[in-house]
Amino acid sequence: MASLDPSSFTLSLRPKGAQGADDEPVARLVERIYEERGHFRNVTEDSLQAEIEAQERGEASSSVGDDGDGETVADDKRKREELVSAKVEMLKQLGSAANEALTALDFVSLLESRAAPQQAMKSMSPLLQQLVPTGSLGFDKWQMPPPDPAKQRKDEAVSHGWRAQNLESSADSLLKAASRLESEVKKETRYWEQVLSIKEKGWPVSRVPQEKHMLGVHFGFGEAAPYFRQRGFSPLRRNADGGIEFDPTLTDSPKALRVRIVENGEIRGTSQIPTLVGAMDPSIDELIRRAKDSLFEQELHHEILLETWQLLPYNVTVKDSAINVPLGSPDSLTRSHGASTLGAGRSIRLDLVAIEQELPEISSNAEDPLAEEIACVLRLLLAETHRQRLLQKSEPPPPLSDKRRPAIEATILRPILSHFYHMNASHSILQHMESLSKALNRAGMACKFAISTEYGLPDLSLPGLRRNTKLSAGDKLIRSLRGPIFSLSSFSLPSSASVESKDITIAIRTHISAQSFGTEYALHVPASISKILRPDEDESTSSPSRFMFTSGSEACEYLDFLLSLDVAHFVVSKYKDTLAGVDYVPEAENNKARLKVEFSEGRLNLAWVRKGKSMNTKKVVWAPEGGEVRSLKQVLREVLDDT
Incomplete structure (x- = not known):
């Protein structure tokens, strides 16, 4: 291991001119120690002694471990960058300070050049000497004038005036702000009082979706059509007085549905239209109710x-937004003997009119109550449509099905048409039976007839149907309006005067819906007539037959045919022994005289023809009013005498 003795280094790390550690400046030494060992508080006597002993033993200094080599290099790089940036900033500040100092020196030198030009030229910059002539800047010393007491008093007065004016202006501003705040508080108080009154009266209040700071009121119907459901919500905006400003488009021109009864072009009845008299300054609750009613009518x-x-087959037409609903059935039952439909030439006219401020003209038509009742029923049916839609939403959807349930369509005109058509059908059947009864009574044959009507399925007493006792009175009324209408009429046969009663029953059913249109007629024939119509049937199994018709005229004609059979086969047959030579069977080939019994248009016609006497034809007619005055028995004896 190489010796760490500084004298053994071949390359000196000292700058040129440095002879040793003793000649190094103290500032440089302190800086180098700081860079090598960090802050002086981390250098202790014990650490230095340990480092000296380690060097003497030839061990490497442990002051910097291997693990810190990477961090030391990164710290050195960062420090160098900080030093460079600090140096650049320092040079910039020094340059700015030197420029300001030289500028101040030039100013003083130019000012001094007026008194001592030679001395000033030594400290003046060459650029200033070229641009500005020497001695061009001077100064004078002036004595301050003594203060003027009057001016001082005037200045103080002006100062006090400005201060008082500013204080007064501030006071006025505060008073105006206070009054404006008081006015705003009153407006807000009035606004929130009205909002609270709306809430207390049961109107739902919520935030406007597009304006979170604005409140709105719900006055429409949640189960209405989408357009009317959206219009049933209006924001509650505050006007200049602090009151609530309701949407003027909903309240300025409210609408109402008008129902009129028209007969042959003349108005016979008109429903009552509400007025706005006495509501020149209505409350917010009255405005909301007015908007709700108008929206409902629209x-x-x-x-x-x-x-x-969907009602075009029933001749329902629309012209200029006015709906014309004929009350006469498409199957006209007008008959030549005078029995006409109840609604012939009559119609219902529906239109939407604006509610006026003036009092309406007082109407005294005879059918005003009927028009008012129709208007009430129309509104009830729309409310029931809303209720049915709400019930459909509350029901759970069908399991495992992606199909959407069909929307409930409004059924409003169909129940009205059903009732009037059924009234027409029942009235026509009743008139025809009445005509037949009068004709038979004039012919000396007693008969009875009756008719009864049931409205709606819950009130029917038929097999398989039970009365729903859980329904409320309102639900029963709606069911009776929307359900089918049934009438049961009976007509006793002329042959049943002396034996047990035998009746022909006519059941009338009217229901106008998507699956059923118009009126149906069912004729129930007793077994005695059924045996004549179907002679091949066994007597033990013979039972009343039923015949279905879709036209009232056909039902009436078939009733005439059945009565003709009964009179010909059972009434005339009583005189068989007396009337020798007269065959009561119509159109027999071997008869000596042909006898014909026929009911037509409420009349009883009896005609007979004698063979061998130039085919002379005789005819007797019993009508409800007028006609033959003799009884059938008397006429048949005349037939006997003629044979």
């Missing part, structure tokens, strides 16, 4: 317009 008109497109 949605009702919109839903009816959408439903109109």
Whole structure:
């Protein structure tokens, strides 16, 4: 191992001119010690003594371990960079200080050149000597004038005035700020009082989604159509007076649905339209209610317009946003004997009108109550649509199915049409039975007829259906409005006057929906008539037959045919022994006289033809009003005499 004796080094690390450690300046020595060993507080007598002993034994100094070589190199590099940057900054500051000092020296030298030019030229810079002539800058010494007491008093007065004016201005600013703050507090208090009153009256209040600092009120219906559901929310903005400013588009021109009954072009009834009289300065609660009612009426008109497109087969038309709903059934039951449909020439006209400030004209039409009832039913049906949509949302979705449940469509006009069409059908059947009953009574044959109506499925007393006792009165009313309508009419046969009663039953069902359209008629025929219609059936198995019709005129014509069979086969047959030579079977080939019994248009026609006497035809007609006055028995005896 090489000796660490400094005298054995072949290369001297001392700068040139340095003869030894004793000749090295103290500042340089301190700097070198700091760089080699760090801060002096880390250098102790014990550490130095240990290092000297280690050198004498020839061991390497352990002051710097192998593990710290990398860190020492990094620290040295960082220190060098810091030294370079510090040196550059120091030189910059020194240059700036020297420039300022030389500038000050030039200023003093130029000022001195006026009194001692030769002396000043020695310290003046060459650039200044070229640019500025010597002696061009001088100075004078002036005595301060004595203070003027009047001016001092004036200055003090001005100072006091400015101070007082500033204090007064500050006081006015504070008073204005206080009054403005008081006004804002009053406005805020009024605004929040109105918001609290809205909340206390049950209106839901929440933040506006687009403006988090603004509150809004929900007054619409959550189950309405998307457009009307969005319009059912309005922000509560504060006006200049601190009150709540409601959306003027919802309250300035409120709307209402008007229902009119039109007959042959003339208005026979009008529903009542609400007014705004006495509401020139309405409260915020009244404005919200007005907006809610107007939005409901607009949605009702919109839903009816959408439903109109599905009711074109029923002659429902739209013109200038006015909906015309004919009350007469497409199957006109107008008959020549005077039995006409209840709604012939009548229609319902629906339109959306603006609510006026003035009092409406007082209407005294006879059918105003009917128009008002129709308007009430329309609103109930829209509310029921909202309720059905809410119930659909509350039900759990079907399991393991990605299909969306179909949306519930509003059914508003269909129940109205169903009731009027059913009234027309029942009225026509009733009139026809009444005409037949009068004609039979005039012919000496007693008969009875009756009709009853049931509304809605929950109120039916049919096999397989039970009354739902858990339904409330309101639910039963809605079910009766939306459900099918049933009427049951019965007509006793003329042949059942002396035996057990035998009736022809007509069941009328009306339901206008997506699956069922119009009115259906079911005629239930007793077994006695069924045996004539189907003679091949066994008597033991014969039972009442049922015949279905979709037209009221066809049902009435078939009723006439059944009564003709009953009179011909059972009433005329009572006189078989008396009327020798007269065959009561119509159109028989071997008869001596052909007898024809026919019901047509509410009349009973009896005609007979004698063979061998130039085919002379005789006819007797029993009508509801007028016609033959003799009984059927008397006329049949005349037929006997004629044979």
